[in-house]
Amino acid sequence: MTNESIEKVLKGIVHPETGENIVDSGFVERAEAGTEGNISVTLRFAKTRDPFAEKIRRHVEEALSTAFPQSRTMVIVKEAAPKPRRREQPTTTARIRNIVAVASGKGGVGKSTVAANLAVALRDMGYNVGILDADIYGPSQPKMFGCEGYVPDAEKRDGNDYIVPAQRQGIEIMSIGFFIDPKDALMWRGAMAVNALHQLIHQTAWGELDYLLIDLPPGTGDIHLSIISEVKITGAVIVSTPQQVAVADVVRGVEMFRHPQVGVPVWGVIENMAWFTPDELPDNRYYIFGRGGAERYAAGAGIDLLAQIPIIQSIMEGSDEGRPAAGFDPRVEPYYGEAARRIVEKSAKEC
Ligand code: ADP
Numbered sequence: 001m002t003n004e005s006i007e008k009v010l011k012g013i014v015h016p017e018t019g020e021n022i023v024d025s026g027f028v029e030r031a032e033a034g035t036e037g038n039i040s041v042t043l044r045f046a047k048t049r050d051p052f053a054e055k056i057r058r059h060v061e062e063a064l065s066t067a068f069p070q071s072r073t074m075v076i077v078k079e080a081a082p083k084p085r086r087r088e089q090p091t092t093t094a095r096i097r098n099i100v101a102v103a104s105g106k107g108g109v110g111k112s113t114v115a116a117n118l119a120v121a122l123r124d125m126g127y128n129v130g131i132l133d134a135d136i137y138g139p140s141q142p143k144m145f146g147c148e149g150y151v152p153d154a155e156k157r158d159g160n161d162y163i164v165p166a167q168r169q170g171i172e173i174m175s176i177g178f179f180i181d182p183k184d185a186l187m188w189r190g191a192m193a194v195n196a197l198h199q200l201i202h203q204t205a206w207g208e209l210d211y212l213l214i215d216l217p218p219g220t221g222d223i224h225l226s227i228i229s230e231v232k233i234t235g236a237v238i239v240s241t242p243q244q245v246a247v248a249d250v251v252r253g254v255e256m257f258r259h260p261q262v263g264v265p266v267w268g269v270i271e272n273m274a275w276f277t278p279d280e281l282p283d284n285r286y287y288i289f290g291r292g293g294a295e296r297y298a299a300g301a302g303i304d305l306l307a308q309i310p311i312i313q314s315i316m317e318g319s320d321e322g323r324p325a326a327g328f329d330p331r332v333e334p335y336y337g338e339a340a341r342r343i344v345e346k347s348a349k350e351c
Contacts, residue, residue: 006041011023012063016052028042034261040074044080057077100343101264102118103238109240110241113144114239116144119324120336121336121337122340129170129212131213132204132215133177135218136193140215164205197223235343238266241289265346267306276311306343307336307339314328314331
């Protein structure tokens with residue numbers, strides 16, 4: 001498998017509008033054979049929202065996996081080259097020391113809860129922390145920090161427009177949820193959400209942050225690829241419940257970050273809802289969702305198990321009341337404190 005043989009396959013795919021193959025139409029920005037049978041293709045279409053983009057992306061994946069059955073293909077779709085104004089405006093993420101992606105294979109495993117409590121734990125260690133809530137399917141950071149209904153202001157600096165994040169409990173918060181009605185969330189999928197996130201990433205008026213945690217949507221998809229390609233993520237943390245940890249979604253998520261073209265270090269797994277201890281039996285641990293799954297998976301995948309967080313009522317209540325429990329419940333604090341310390345250790349190694 002060579003770059004030439006990959007290009008030959010791509011030349012077999014025609015863009016319905018140009019009537020020409022996608023290589024001659026100029027839509028293939030790069031197509032490379034990497035190590036270990038990985039193929040990486042970046043498509044850049046001429047239009048901002050090319051209606052055929054998704055169809056062609058799938059076609060490319062299928063054609064390459066048919067032609068090279070042993071290979072793994074990653075296709076990144078980029079928008080039309082950004083307008084010059086965008087490029088001139090300096091991105092506000094440039095000053096942030098560490099950008100940490102908080103991801104999960106599936107929804108409902110506690111990813112957003114972990115992100116919010118980690119933010120609080122890092123704050124309590126003395127760091128300046130921000131959260132970017134990019135979970136377009138269920139933006140929940142506004143609720144977790146009690147700032148639902150916050151209407152971001154725009155601020156002009158040096159002739160450029162910036163969006164002012166909410167400030168709650170010493171943490172800077174920007175959420176896609178400030179811009180959408182949850183009832184409309186479905187129509188925000190795809191290109192619109194990608195465009196909106198692009199603005200939130202590059203135009204939020206963050207302060208001097210030590211850590212920006214990005215609460216990603218569950219799973220893997222275009223939103224992830226777009227964020228990964230737009231911003232330098234220092235490391236990724238995967239949140240899972242014990243029974244979900246080895247399932248395909250988590251494995252795919254880890255592979256996405258580890259893909260050679262992406263190259264984001266996976267710092268580890270946080271096992272959430274690891275066990276339950278009733279108040280009246282403080283020495284007992286009930287492993288409701290199974291035991292040892294995360295440890296086994298982490299060891300097998302060569303990933304660290306960063307922390308195990310039990311099911312604690314105040315974690316759920318704190319999220320509902322707009323104040324993450326790591327900030328006020330001494331039974332909860334040590335678990336997130338440990339996870340935060342491990343993250344600080346990991347980020348120190350990346351410097
Ligand atoms: P996700 O972001 O993965 O969709 P959430 O963070 O919204 O998941 O969590 C799902 C639900 O589980 C929420 O109601 C949250 O309060 C609750 N929850 C998450 N982690 C815990 C925990 N360790 N103990 C108790 N409740 C939890």
